[in-house]
Amino acid sequence: MGFAVLGGHGAGGADTLPAASTAYEVVGHTPHPVVVVPEGRGRxxxxxxxxxxxxxxxxxxxxxxxxxxxxxxxxxxTVHVLSGKARPGNPADMRMPEKVRRLTAAVLAGRHAGNPDVDVTEEAHRGDPAEVLATLGDEAELLVVGARARDVFKEQLFGSVSRRVVHSARCPLAVVRR
Structure with a gap:
């Protein structure tokens, strides 16, 4: 699978505004995976x-x-982020939904058998998905998110988790459309 690799600006500055960001534009218009590597971050x-x-x-x-x-x-x-705040004392709030667990198991079954040395963990978090993923990315070698492959114009108007993570992640980020 081919993909594009781009340099990006650090999170949060004026350089990261959608109109000024090459990474934002490429992620929004290409059907292929795009890896954005922020400047100034060591491996x-x-x-x-x-x-x-x-x-x-x-x-x-x-x-x-x-x-x-x-x-x-x-x-x-593997991280699933449930929107909203956790209710104290409710352990079900921090469990990965069964639909997500089944999909994860199905996708990884054959791959994991071929690469048994890959340690796979599942996590559930509560909060804003883009913020949680960007924060978890601070300690990651690579953060990966999926993006919708549908109406690019609508995504640009209303945003999406992947687009918000492009602007806030401080680690290398892969945005995968297919």
Whole structure:
């Protein structure tokens, strides 16, 4: 699978506004995976973190993330972010939904058998998905998110988790459409 690699500006500055960001434009217009590497960050030997939500786009991201984890000899952390705040004392709030667990298991079954050394973990978090994923990326060697392959104009108007993570992640980020 081919992909593009781009340099990006650090998170949060005026350089990251959508109209000024080459990375933002390329991610929004190419059907291929795009890896954005922010400037000024040294390599961190951490896990490959992938956001999963049970959708086809997260299945594509999961396949890409597993291949990268196997190639790099890193742990793969699959992360599902539930919107909103956790209710104290409710352990069900922090469990990965069954739909997401089934998809993750199905996508990884054959891959994991071929690469049994890849340590795969599943996590569930509560909060804003883009913020949680960007924060988890701080300790990651690579953060991977899926993106919708549909109406690019609508995504640009209303944004999406992947587009927001492009602007806030401080680690190398792969955005996978298919």
């Amino acid at each position: 961190i030997r951490g896990p490959v973190v992938v956001g999963v939500d049970g959708s086809d786009r997260s299945a594509h991201a999961l396949r890409f993330a597993f291949a990268e984890a196997a190639l790099r000899g890193r742990q793969l952390r």
